């Protein structure tokens with residue numbers, strides 16, 4: 001009889017698997033029982049759970065797994081799910097009770113998609129096209145030392161616009177950042193777009209080294225809070241909580257208790273003090 005390697009493996013170890021599954025389930029249930037009801041720890045990704053643009057270290061992955069045993073955990077990142085998965089791991093939607101990508105415009109709970117909102121639906125194709133066409137013309141006329149590719153990245157809930165182009169190298173990225181600090185290309189472009197498209201009620205947010213984001217008003221990280229009505233105590237941890245930072249609105253929100261962190265190590269220390277001090 002022909003058998004695939006997996007089939008033969010599962011036959012020989014099926015009883016072991018069953019015991020392991022049972023133990024895992026019991027462990028999960030006991031963890032659920034001690035978790036504080038109505039309390040969630042919600043984390044920004046970049047600079048909070050990982051070093052900027054880097055992946056999570058095994059240490060923080062293990063820490064978050066332990067934290068999840070005492071409190072419901074969630075992540076909210078500005079990037080799309082693909083990028084968040086690159087940073088926090090492919091199993092991110094299962095590793096956290098809530099995983100909000102694009103500030104919550106794409107929302108997962110217990111590994112399942114529970115909601116999406118898109119710029120396309122919200123603005124409509126006509127207005128979107130008008131905005132993109134104007135932006136492309138502006139970028140084409142912009143005289144900067146080097147240009148690469150991917151000048152407009154279309155995400156489900158925002159446009160990310162980069163004068164140099166997103167697929168530049170790290171070195172080119174650093175150079176652009178220095179150059180932009182002197183010439184304010186991004187700030188100037190934002191003021192032009194803001195005036196031209198005032199009727200669309202858009203928010204412009206300059207973040208990172210080479211780009212800025214454009215999204216409808218209110219589509220910042222507070223967007224994800226609509227999925228957390230069951231929680232009376234929402235602890236939010238973020239590194240950019242200052243005015244103009246991408247964590248500011250959710251940090252300031254009446255619905256959250258905001259915590260400013262300086263690094264993943266600081267996040268772990270603050271969580272230990274808050275949730276793990278008296279086991």
Ligand SMILES: [Mg+2]
Pocket residue numbers: 044045046047048238239240
């Ligand atoms: Mg951050």
